[in-house]
Amino acid sequence: MTDRTLYLVTCGAPLASRVEDGVRAARERGWNPYVLPTDAALPWLAEQDLVGVPVLVGNRAPGEPRRTPKADAVAVVPTTFNTLNAWANGTANTYPLTVLCAALGSRIPIAAVPFAKHDLAGHPAWTASLAVLRYMGVHIVDPHDGSTSSLEPLSSGTGECVAENLRWDWVLNLLNVA
Template sequence: MLSRTVYRHRNPRRSPLVTERTLYLVTCGAPLASRLEDGVRVARERGWTPYVIPTDAALPWLAGQDLAGAPVLTGNRAPGEPKRTPKADAVAVVPATFNTLNAWANGNASTYPLTILCAALGSHTPTSVVPFAKDDLAGHPAWLASLAVLRYAGVRVVDPHDGSPSSLKPVSSGTGERVADGFQWGCALS
């Protein structure tokens, strides 16, 4: 289990504050988003305070889910509006669709979730991603190049089928719900 102690200004020489660590849960519009409430629960069990950051396509997948009070943040904040979250101790992108993963690897910060992801790479925030693309999209050369960029940047890539960080199988068309049902959230949050 992860420690619930974090340090002021992330400096371990300072006295610890008793608090939970901050996790940004970025989610995209794919069947695995339908289980985000499980991700929030597992994150809390592991000592994280989760903040949900959905893409526009993910919003319908979140409808009716019990996110146990986890804030759901959409859109950029208005000028002069204070920050809505503490700095992330870690980021998990579950699931990451073809569009979001490629835009992120390209440094495209055109939406709030992509800005969060690009900033996480730039600040070297520990990040894991669960790619969720059908086999025809996963065969596109940009997909493999984007995965290589993210791995090179230190992002931990997690296979949605078995949680393996070393292999990555595409999601066969029509099997998304089955893959989502069998997904183990601990693999993305470890």
């Protein structure tokens, strides 16, 4: 067992179907992963084998102790239009967004894989939010090829194919994994 904690935040898009693979890859690299899904991601997790992996849903109750150790790094795979914009704006109205906002403020290593089609990626809030997150040190990873210097929106109907071809090392290599 390791003492390095990785929060794996996942949003509701086809790439969420690969969380099980991400958990396995993280463990192979010595991370102790915790999955923090948005409500929209839950259906994508239903058929995955996440037995033995803490999947944290909802805020903790008043007086309830912390459910996780402090994160050493965060991977956001995928981050959708809604979550990415809320995160960059500092909107902390869900458990995953609260965690993301706190991680950004703490300046721990973060890698995010945006997943948005052309129409949403063409909205000015998307470009502004990406700029804010990059400014704060978030590694933005293109889901098509792992590039951190460019980001291509998804073409309609290609989400499953793009998700299938994602390599988790594109994300984990950015988090100072030994």
